[in-house]
Amino acid sequence: MRMEAPVLVFNEVYHMDCRVGLEKVRDDAVQLIVTSPPYADSRKRSYGGVAPDQYVEWFLPIAAQLRRVLRPDGTFILNIKEKVVGGERHPYVLELILALRREGWLWTEEFIWHKKNSFPGKWPNRFRDSWERCLQFNRRREFYMDQDAVRVPMGDWARQRLRRLSTTDRLRDNSHVGSGFGKRVANWVGRTLAYPTNVLHLATETGNRGHSAAFPRALPNWFIRLFSRPGDRVLDPFMGVGTTALVAQELGREFLGFETDGEYCALAKAQLAQEAHALARRRA
Ligand SMILES: C[S@@+](CC[C@H](N)C(=O)[O-])C[C@H]1O[C@@H](n2cnc3c(N)ncnc32)[C@H](O)[C@@H]1O
Known part of the structure; x- marks a missing residue:
């Protein structure tokens, strides 16, 4: 008789290698994946780096599982950054993007996380890194996205820019490169919120x-509001101290996380329990 692998429950984080854990998740189970895997070769002593030349080979089987567990209209956000090897940027992230495309993922968008509190620094041939990629992949061209959920205050530019409108500002100005996009600046008069x-x-x-590489909470918060609805399921297969899970819980989504380091996993569990208690008290 064939034994079925047990299915994991949601609203739980597991001290488990994601390569094992993902096999226990049903097909099409999650709406959104937000994750930051160990970058190539980095932090070898704390959580085992993968050599840049082997990164794609290491990641592809994991990506295949992620694709299987993601809903067809779901989104996968991959936070990652190239490292410098021998004085130049190693192209493993670019190679990974191309390999994921060959596996059927759509590389839909690239967000830049600008780390606005980076302190100054200088090396002989470069300056301080103060940004990372957040790559967006999808299974299909039609995916769930709530753009209104992440609107931001219009900002000071609007006061200046919208004070005196030209004739062109009042008309739809179509793209001159034939992209089909156009803008009518006057549409923004009187609005308080704009798209980011x-x-x-x-x-x-x-x-x-x-954790030395924890997400700021605002990072998963933004992607979770943009790419999922309350009640949807959010996965972080490399969850560290569980920032994605904590924010998912706060925003009323279900969560699932995997982490190989027992201490990080214990920290995530403790914090999730503490915040769940506080949320329940606030709602009572
Ligand atoms: C960049 S950190 C993620 C930090 C996380 N975003 C946070 O906010 O805490 C990557 C994590 O992946 C874990 N990790 C490495 N290999 C793993 C694997 N095969 N399965 C699950 N976790 C893994 C590491 O221990 C590390 O904590």
Whole structure:
């Protein structure tokens, strides 16, 4: 008799290698994946780096599982950054993007996370890194996205720009390169909210989080509001101290996380329980 692999429950984080854990998740189970895997070769001593030349080979089987568990209209956000090897940027992230496309993923968008609190630094041939990629992949061209959920205050530019409108500002100005896009600046008069750009200006917050590479909460918060509805399921297969899970819980989504380091996993569990208690008290 064939034994079925047990299925994992949601609203739980597991001290488990995601390569094992993902096999226990049903097809089409999650709406959104937000994750930051170990970058190539980095932090070898704390959580095992993968050599840049082997990164694609290591990641592809995991990506195949992620594709299987993602709903057809779901989104996968991959936070990653190239490292410098021998004085130049290693192209493993670019190679990974091309390999994922060959596996059937659509590379839909690229968001830049600008770490706005980076302190100054200089090396002989480069300056401080203060941004990372957040790559968006989808299974299909039609995916769930709530753009209104992430609107931002119009900002000071509007006061200046919209004070005196030209004739062109009052007309629809179609793209001159034939993209089909166009703009009518006058449409923004009287509005208080605008859509953001694809650059996220967010400070890092690793100080008292117990993990040297934890997400700032605002990062998963933005993607979860944009790409999922309340009640949807959010997965982080490399969850560290569980930032994605914590924010998913706060926003009323279900969550699932995997982490190989027992201490990080214990920290995530403790924080999730503490915040669930506080949320329940606030709602009572
Ligand atoms: C960049 S950190 C993620 C930090 C996380 N975003 C947070 O906010 O805490 C990557 C994590 O993946 C974990 N990890 C590495 N290999 C793993 C694997 N095969 N399965 C699950 N977790 C893994 C590491 O221990 C590390 O904590």
